[in-house]
Amino acid sequence: MQVIPAIDIRNGRCARLFKGNYAHETVFDNDPLDAALRWIELGAERLHVIDLDGAKDGARVNAQAVRRIVNSVDVPIQMGGGIRTFEDAAVILDMGVELTIFGTAAVENPEDVQLSVETYGARHVCVSVDAKDGFVRTRGWLAETSLRATELLDEMADARGVRNFIYTDTARDGTLSHPNFDAVSEVISQIEYPVMVAGGIATVEDVIKLREIGAAGAITGMAIYTGSLDLAEAIKSAEK
Numbered sequence: 001m002q003v004i005p006a007i008d009i010r011n012g013r014c015a016r017l018f019k020g021n022y023a024h025e026t027v028f029d030n031d032p033l034d035a036a037l038r039w040i041e042l043g044a045e046r047l048h049v050i051d052l053d054g055a056k057d058g059a060r061v062n063a064q065a066v067r068r069i070v071n072s073v074d075v076p077i078q079m080g081g082g083i084r085t086f087e088d089a090a091v092i093l094d095m096g097v098e099l100t101i102f103g104t105a106a107v108e109n110p111e112d113v114q115l116s117v118e119t120y121g122a123r124h125v126c127v128s129v130d131a132k133d134g135f136v137r138t139r140g141w142l143a144e145t146s147l148r149a150t151e152l153l154d155e156m157a158d159a160r161g162v163r164n165f166i167y168t169d170t171a172r173d174g175t176l177s178h179p180n181f182d183a184v185s186e187v188i189s190q191i192e193y194p195v196m197v198a199g200g201i202a203t204v205e206d207v208i209k210l211r212e213i214g215a216a217g218a219i220t221g222m223a224i225y226t227g228s229l230d231l232a233e234a235i236k237s238a239e240k
Contacts, residue, residue, distance in 0.1 A: 003041035006221035010052040054082020083137035086112040104138040114160040126164035172200030
């Protein structure tokens with residue numbers, strides 16, 4: 001299992017939100033590239049980059065900051081936020097991002113997700129299933145839906161050819177309140193494909209438990225920025 005540092009970009013800066021609340025923002029680095037280089041120095045072998053402005057507004061607002069990271073590091077980058085169409089995904093992948101992450105588009109434009117899989121291959125496409133109380137949320141987690149997370153997983157895997165997934169419990173994200181392990185276990189057992197997990201990770205023990213229940217990756221943000229989780233130690237615990 002990989003431990004994957006999250007670099008969330010808002011207004012060109014590296015910031016974290018509390019439960020996805022755009023009014024509750026903490027800026028940790030004025031230059032997101034500084035964060036990227038710091039996490040790589042500590043052993044990160046993959047980065048999770050999110051355009052927070054794009055996630056909310058549906059446009060790749062922080063493309064320049066993302067491009068700087070892509071051009072400056074030698075580890076794979078997975079990127080989401082504002083990728084609503086096949087054309088958006090094409091721009092990101094052609095930029096050098098390894099894995100494009102669809103969230104809202106998986107609900108609103110599933111054909112574009114499928115086209116991306118067919119054009120670039122399943123290894124370059126990921127769907128992030130962001131849920132609260134089991135129901136999917138979209139548009140930067142601001143919009144509620146009546147679609148269950150398990151239903152979206154099934155459709156994306158069975159009908160759209162997606163083979164990489166992220167599951168985020170939006171009520172836990174940025175809270176350091178530990179993952180919802182029951183929900184994570186349900187999602188992982190639902191499909192046979194790799195699932196990375198985000199939301200609430202706070203300790204090395206959380207990382208170990210995610211590894212034990214079969215997560216492919218643990219995406220961590222607030223914990224490593226505040227120091228409650230030592231990234232190097234977490235990476236070692238994930239490899240055991």
